[in-house]
Amino acid sequence: MEQPRYRGRFAPSPTGPLHFGSLVTALASWLEARRAGGDWLVRIEDLDPLREPPEATGEILHSLACHGLHSDEPICYQSHRHDAYQAAIEQLLAQGKAYRCQCSRKQLKANGGYHPAHCRNGTSAPATAPCAVRFALEDQDCHWPDQLLGPQQQAVRAELDDPVLQRKEGFYAYQLAVVVDDIDQGITHVVRGSDLLPLTAQQLQIYRAFGAQPPHWLHIPVIVNAEGQKLSKQTHAPALNDSRPVGNLVGALTALGQQPPAALVEGTVEDVLAWGRAHWRRDHIPLTSGHPPYDT
Template identity: 50%
Template sequence: MSTNKHYIGRFAPSPSGPLHFGSLVAALGSYLQARAKQGTWLVRMEDLDPPREMPGAADDILRTLEAYGLEWDGGIMYQSQRHDAYQAQINTWLDSQQAYYCQCTRKQIKQAGGFYPGHCRDKQLEAAGNAIRLKVDAPVFAFDDLLHGHISIPAPLAEEDFIIRRRDGLFAYNLAVVLDDIEQGVTEVVRGADLIEPTGRQIGLYRLLGQPEVSYLHLPLAVTENGNKLSKQNHAPAIDKANPRPALVEAMRFLGLQPPIDLASSTTREILCWGIAHWQIANLPATTAITFDPSHG
């Protein structure tokens, strides 16, 4: 009998705008990896930060994935509906003094050298107007990435007590993403290389919670000529829902696949089936960023 755990992957966009080529690369890479392993592919909406969200973006993202043939399994998890779970875990840590209230501002931390020095760790401050930090007693200094190999994390970052709830009451990404991945049984995280930096903190959370760690695969980012990540903040153009095939084939090329010329005239289903059949991590460019001109996509 096989002891291999069933593969569960996910794509977790934030609804701050429509999907652009960079987010298509992340969606496609995670989809192909999951399907090539006969696994489950989930979609989660990371709507943690209402001030940055665009009305209607969550639904638009789902319609775009459908137009590109990227069919997900099961229902959609929305982080905005998970606040009670996040707060319950924070309360447990506050009760055990694994977490504490912190009044330090970004300006003060910048003046202290850019990393939080533990100033409020033993002050036992009140809740009002303060952020909540997690005590990092067992820092994670390195991890192995399926594409990039052994990645070291600098000591000041690894050792920093980090925020799990902001002073404005919003929950922090690192906490939410780990609790959600555990809740959904995710076994492997495939995402953009811009999220390499917080990976150590997330592994630390798995360990603190006594949960099995996931594996990580960080895909190359699509960047502009001046080195900026294609992003909603940088006004990257939305991908075309009406004509998905050119961008789909282009994203496969970006991910190191070599689709035949005539594949672009096939259906989205046929294009994706070809991608699943030819997908290999070994074909991925072993870099964290690739220059891409969105006007050509």
């Protein structure tokens, strides 16, 4: 059977400018796609306008361009795809694979994770009550292969682990949008940080609910700061210095275990990316978290 064309993606949330950890993930996903002779897409996961500075998306796209990382297709913006997410929710609700939930986090915590309003059983909330929509997980001991980490296993528990698909405020949640978008864009392979590894078993069930083939996953170690915290806006990760893309890319290759030659820092962005494509070795990626270069 002929294998489908490789289609990968990089999907940042525009909560701030790109930092070094974001670049490492973007570069790894780009290199995987290029070595496979496939497509590399950029998706902006702008689902939560309350956390997204208006300038962040432009900053992210500018940083990617400065580092020679260009999407092979037009950028996908999740903020433009609400109709697709709503249709997906209606499908799951009609199939009994999702349910409306009026319980607050405080109520769920006080009830050991179970729904005091018995939402999974179809109990109707008052018409005026704001409701989230949750996916109805099945109890499962889930197994799947990770392309870097090897065989994975994770237990998911019905009701206790049911992920939110749409928040009470009306915003669509990551667990819904990422699956719907990957299906619609024909994504076959996903390279992402290992901090998202715990969500994989839930996502596998959501793919199955839509009758879709899940992608192959490759989870790379996250980049951490001196305190061992993942680089993020919350941990005050500095923005990439777009004026020195060659040094940033060489640093990212080093963080990915590729051992670029020191002389590469004297070249161009094109030189670094060409070297990365020619020498990319997935099995050289370290299995533990790394630190950014001090001058990134």
